[in-house]
Structures are given as C-alpha cells and as structure tokens.
Amino acid sequence: MKLTVAQEDYLKAIWKQGHNRRKVNIKRIADELQVASPTVISMFNFLSRAELLQYNKTDGARLTERGEHMARKLIRKHRLIETFLEDVLGLSGPILHREAEKLEHVISDQLMDHIDAHLGFPRTDPHGEEIPALHHPLTKYTLAELENGQRFEVYRIELSSGEKKYCKKYGFKEGSHWNLSEKDPTGSVFLLSDGSHYLALSAGQAERIRVILQTRSEMDRA
Amino acid sequence: MKLTVAQEDYLKAIWKQGHNRRKVNIKRIADELQVASPTVISMFNFLSRAELLQYNKTDGARLTERGEHMARKLIRKHRLIETFLEDVLGLSGPILHREAEKLEHVISDQLMDHIDAHLGFPRTDPHGEEIPALHHPLTKYTLAELENGQRFEVYRIELSSGEKKYCKKYGFKEGSHWNLSEKDPTGSVFLLSDGSHYLALSAGQAERIRVILQTRSEMDRA
DNA sequence: AATAAAAGTTAGATTATTCTAATAAAAAAG
C-alpha cells in the first residue's frame, strides 16, 4: 500500500520517539511535526485503520510490525541519502537533511538499492547515525513457526489489550525468555519460562508474536 | 510561490504541448495526465488565478512568462536527473524517467546546481533531448527597456485579448520584426515595421511584451 | 479533595485534487 508523504512523516516521528523509549503521545507528535493535536488524532485513526499503528490513551502509540518496517525503511533511506549527498556530491551542512527529508519519500526501493551498492553498503551516515538494515536481522520468526524445545526471547506482541493483559499476568512480555514445551496439532503452543511460569496460546495468537530465536551458541555463551 | 506536484505536472504538460506548436486544449492535457476533463478545468482556473497561464476556449492554454519559466526549470531538472542517474549510477531504461518524474518535484534549485556542476554542465540528456538553460538566453528585455532606434523581434505578448486584437490588426504579433521609432517621456513607444506598419503602445503595455534584441551582427548577417 | 493545568477528543470548516453526472457549446458529418 502506497502512503502519502504526510503519513510517512508520522510513521517516522512515531518510530523515532518509540526508539527513545518515550511514551508516544499525541502532544509529542504534534510538537515534533508542528501540527495541531486534532490533526495527529485523525492521522492516528487513519494509521490504526491501516494496521500500521496501535493507539490508546494510556499506552500511547506503538507501530505494528508493518508500520515499523515502513518507518525503518524511511529512516534507512534518509540516512543513505545523506551519505550519498556527502560522499558523491561533496555536500555538507543543513542541505543534507533538508534534501533527504524530501527525497526519502520519492526514491524507490530499487533506486535506493543501487545507491546503497554504489556507496559500498555504508553502515553509518554523515552524522554517525546507524543506517538500519532493511529487515530486522533477528526477528524473522513468529512464535507459530517454532518447533518443540526451541528457546526464544519475546520481541513483539501484537495482540488485543485484553489478550496482552492475560499474557502479562503470566510474565509473558517483550524481552522475556521462554521455551516452547509443546505445539499441538491445532497449532496451539505451550510455553515454559525460566521462572517456571506456564502459558498456553492459540495458533492465531502465536502468529502475532515475533520472537528472537536463541541459537545453540548463544545458549552456550550464557 | 511553492507549487504542488500536481500543479507542476500541469505546467510541464502544457509546456510540452505548446512546444510542439499544438493548440493546448482541455482534452489533450486530460489525456496526457490521465485525468477527467473537469479536473483540468479546475486546475486551469487555479493556474490562471496564479498568473501562470492564460486560457480561453478558442486559443487554448498559454503559459505566462512566469509559468513558462517554472515549466522550463522542471524540464531542466527532469533531464539533468536522468543524466545523473545514467552517468553517475550507471542506470538505464525506464527507471530513468520513472525516478526523474518524482525527483524533479523535490530537488531544490541549489542541489540541482550542484548536480549540474558535478556532471560538467551537460547539454543533452540520455535520450538526446536538449537540457534547457535556466533562463531563455535571448529574451531578457521587455519592450519598455529598449532605446530609440533599436530593432527587435516580438517574442511574447502578454496582453488582454482585446489589446491583442488591436496589435494583430497592425501586424504586431509574435515573430514579427519592428523598429522602436520613438519613446516619449511617459514611456509610450512608437513602432515601425519592415512593412511600414505603424503602431503606438502605452508604457504599461510595453512592459508586458518581451522582445529579442536584434544585434548589429545579426543585422549584418541578414 | 478541590482546583488548575495539560492532554486528549469531537465537531465543523477549509484547501487541493480528484471524480461522476448532467448540460452547453462547438465541430464534423450527413
């Protein structure tokens, strides 16, 4: 789905603030983007309907998997463009950001890849900021894809607030470590935590949970 | 004044068709831009109010001085961008046009100048099309700036249709050659044509007529 | 706890760009 420039700017703003572990509320986005708060509310409504964002007053805004992927791509483009303007055209100063801010919305993924290759796949931009990879490297699995006995860290829970509350009660939250004790024929998963907590999730719920697989070497290291 | 992408696309479309000496009517622009004709009408209304365009059903659309300048700049950007993508990134094929079509609307004049210099001021794009200069080289004078005795070719008449009709009656039209016989203290000009036509224009009218100055050498050549 | 301040929300308006449907005017064809 093709987003407008404004929609992309909101994704970026939300991503940046979420990255700083701040609660992403209406006011902060309104201030950052220099718009009135009702404008932010209507955009949040749009992004929620488009399943790019989850929002409620108490928890603030949180990008969904798709929303975060789009935001990451934009940040990546921004930083690659700045790098390009400096390395290839020899520019510096505020023009880097000014032009990148506009170019990031129109340069295609295909062209961006060419530019990335032309630059030799740089890892940081002219300001020393990291250029994020296209895909978050460690989080390509959902809980539904794991096999019996695999250990994992919870990376992202994308469930309703009711379901989340249930998870929280059992200590199943982002950053916690679990072991897939059993997966039944319907796809339901039974989980065991280090602290001997026990939890069951349906196949549908397991699909909406991203995990970071614990590899053998990581387990050895610990 | 900053134009939107849509507005710029109309200027470009009108410029291209005008350049091919076709009458620029609603239908042709609607077809080129793949929009419905009422859409073109409302955009023509906007561009007319912004003094970038003159339109009437019989003569079709004609860009004003300012409109033409903006269109020229866009075409220039488009062609410079295509050249850049080919020369610097080694790209070819439809991606050149596809990306240039988006980039031309967001790259600043300043960045464009840098790119132009980086490319060594190319004169043609990858398709062999001419990259127009920023300013039309020969038309920097209005009739109001000329001195007694100077010869010129009429380049652009930007008058009301009533005034234009009056000019036409005396053979004063774009492409015709004249001699400034006298300029009175109020700025009114008195003109003499090769075919012995005679015409008087007010100072205000003279300001809205662009001319190509006939230099000594050109006159000698003829 | 009562009040003040801040943040969130709803309602309604505006601008830009587009559409469809209906009508008017001009050009082409018979």
Next chain:
DNA sequence: CTTTTTTATTAGAATAATCTAACTTTTATT
C-alpha cells in the same frame, strides 16, 4: 442546415490533511 459527435463546462461529492473552537478527561498543585 440539421443531426451527431466531440469538447468544454458546471454542479456536486469524496478523500487527505489541515485548522479552530469547544468540551472532556487526566494529571498536577495547592
């Protein structure tokens, strides 16, 4: 010179992004 076709135009609606004004809820301060 009437009829048909094409082109232009008006009217009215939709979407995206924004605003202001008014109201509600939450948070902070006394």
